[in-house]
Amino acid sequence: MMNKKKIILGWIGVGITILFSSFWAYWGAFENFHEGWYSTSIWENLFLLLFQYLLFTTLFVLLALISLKWKKPGLILHILLGILGFVFFSGSHMTLRILIITPTILLGLLYYLGNPQPKKWAYRLIISVPLIIILAISIPLGYKVSQRTNDGNFNLRIVEGNQVTLAWAPRGPGWPDEGKSWQEAQDICDYLSEDGLVMMEEKQHIWRLPTVDEIVRSMAIHGNNSGGTWSPETEKATYVKKPDKETPLWDMHSKVIYYWTADTAIKDDQKAYIMTYHGGVFTKKKTSRQVYQSFRAVKNIN
Structure with a gap:
């Protein structure tokens, strides 16, 4: 027994x-x-x-x-x-x-x-x-x-998305390879030079964070737009083709897998929407500062 x-x-x-x-x-x-x-x-x-x-x-x-x-x-x-x-x-x-x-x-x-x-x-x-x-x-x-696409071009990129065209900042202060909080990202955008490479002493108001809708519409897979749309009512992004961690928006050899957006969360103003490379949209506390959370500044095309 x-x-x-x-x-x-x-x-x-x-x-x-x-x-x-x-x-x-x-x-x-x-x-x-x-x-x-x-x-x-x-x-x-x-x-x-x-x-x-x-x-x-x-x-x-x-x-x-x-x-x-x-x-x-x-x-x-x-x-x-x-x-x-x-x-x-x-x-x-x-x-x-x-x-x-x-x-x-x-x-x-x-x-x-x-x-x-x-x-x-x-x-x-x-x-x-x-x-x-x-x-x-x-x-x-x-x-x-x-199978990820990486063209090695980390300079300023003009990305024509799904009914939206934006200039995305080059590798540097406007596209750092390190963690930043939401407010830090906003502040950096304010002082960023025209070419996106230098932090100026005074605010320039040229660059900004992309909105959720803009980044969802700009996401791509294998060099082709993913056909993304954003629904503020359901707080969900949908895609014709699921995007991935690829150029021109992402660097597959970076630790960063989330980008801050300009939009504050609808239900909690202490949080902002953040985009992951595979197209998911979530909310994070604006004070959150993890090594894999950063941003890429954008500016409008005149």
């Missing part, structure tokens, strides 16, 4: 490990090709995939394998992982942090008290299930990323 209980406890631990590692494998593989995979170096991209986006997947798998072989070290390492998760999500609500640390420690206890049999199948499932998820997501998304 005792052996049967140990087997059940062990397989519960294996199941929870597979559940956790699979969740992080799913999240990590998608995020890797959403906000990651921007470097010109394949080795840097792979490093970020393994040690940033798949970090928790790798940790759960390794700890499970160690726990199956050595019970005490496995328990200690699960406790340390729980503490690491508690610290890693320090900016989150306390309830979420408790929900992270508690099951991780309990998982270590399940391995310590349990003994899944046959053990070889425990090893196989712990390794293979998250690996299959990673490959199933990464292969098609990796192929999609490899």
